[in-house]
Amino acid sequence: MERPVTKDPREMESCDELLDAICEQLDFYTKISAVSHNIGHQTIMETNADPLNSLMLDDTLEKGMDLYDYNKEFDSEPQLITLGFVNIADSLAAVQKLVFNEKKYTMDELLTALKANWEGVEEMRQDFLNAPKYGNDDDEVDNWAVKVKTKIFETVQKTKDAWGNPFTIDGSSAIAYQALALGIGATPDGRMMSDCMADGSCSPVAGADKKGPTAVLNSVGKIPFLHTGLFNQRFMPAFVEGENINIFAEYLREWYEKMTIPHIQFNVINSEILKDAQQTPEKYPDLQVRIAGYSAYFVDLPHETQDSIICRTEHSFI
């Protein structure tokens, strides 16, 4: 198998072509994955029988099969973890706006900037960084997220493993958004080389969501195939205290019943991060804290207010 040669981006006329090229490459890598997947599973089936777990299930007992054989026949889809799907969506939205629509930059300039890790073109990077971002309930970019997710899903589905099961996408990227991102170059969403990708698999890029938790939830709710998605949301502890717990409970019911997002991981903001932000504010220009009913940029708050919020947070963990 040879890696496909896709169209030169300089000759493209829209981000749809760019996405097609991405998917063509993805198709190639999915097929390569299929080879290793087939070899891996065949080897496991032949050498690694799992009698203990096989004893625990009715079906394997009734059919007299080992769990690994059973899985391949009845209950297993090969999965690819599509790390960075949100970064692709943000990138395409930015490129469509700045390169194809407004023609503020050429594709050639963009490629040069990315290869140079945005070195020497900070103004340009700021333009891409400040383009619309997924997570703000803004259709301009959320529609890209829908399109990207759909196309990626359709692409991997084209490949089947040796047992006839089509590939699917999985969202449990765990720590990969940070660890694997170390080897990923600069991206057109304004991200620098080696910086984190969006966490989970459908969370917004950290700090890019500026309209509060309901807007994020609405954005995520637009994305199809969420049964494989993973989404993190961070709350101040105050939002789950006292009478607020009732509002929070209704918030949970609303997302569950209307949005059909099966998986959200909630976090309360960590004091260590707030302390670090206090020490090195330049790392956290967009860190927002909710001050009971409204938000503020943490680094813009007076030192003593920052202290009070740090105290409050720690207090709530006791």
Place this chain on the structure above:
Amino acid sequence: MRQQEEDLLSLKDGKGVVFNIQRFSINDGPGIRSTVFLKGCPLCCPWCQNPESIRLLPEIFTRNIKCIRCGKCADICPNGAISMTKDSRNIDWDMCNYCLKCVEVCPSKSIELVGEYKTVDEVIEEVMKDSGYYRRTGGGITISGGEPLVQWKFTTALLQKAKQKGVHTAIDTTGYFNWDIMDKVLDYTKLVLYDVKHMDSAKHKKATGVPNEQILENLRKTVKKPGLKVWIRYPVIPSFNDSQEVLDELCAFAAELGPAVEKISLLPFHKFGELKYTAGGRVYAYKDFSVLSDAKVEKLGELIKSNGLHVEIGK
């Protein structure tokens, strides 16, 4: 006020000047709400936590931490108000006339626009994105400011539209406005968050720039409107209105108002807005003041309770 009226006439057809739509607000009325902040206020309270709300027309905020020192703002400023040094950007605020050209060229958004002209439909579209959350939690829309009555035509249109869509409506007002207009706006309002700052008119005028007779008179009229609920909001400001005497007067007044007043919210003085003063080129008069102790606020709360009124202590 004169200047404000003139500015109001210049508002672009049917549009309002909105400086924030805060979704997931949980302290501006019941449930999960979206609070629409409109610019323009006839009062000028020196403790204001949203100093950028006082001027009616759009202005700028500077956030130096995001500045990449490209100098484009200094190059484009027609008044020469911006100068760049090696490590900082300086703005001579007296020379700035809010032409907003610097906002357009700033690549890092370290100069932000505060206040945008928006149509009623644009605001309602944004607000309705969270309608599911309102229905579930008894929430809705709150129009705040500034003083939302300054842009009363726009406020009325927003409330009407929200009401048509079955959304609970609230306004957060200083009460300092022509009653006939206020009366009409309240026809489309379910809940009023009504600010009372001091019972002594002379002291009120000294601090806020306006006397309080009209405010208290409008409140008496407001509570008589059928079906309207009122939450009195009382900002507790050190050495201005944090004494027992002033609060006693407030309680006596509130007790006469009847059952429309559901509660008095004490909003203890805080300094969260301090950096907004610097960001917008203003001087913060309360820099050296300390926040009130929890014990003191608690005590004031007890005082209100002892008058048979419901009290809530805000954050």
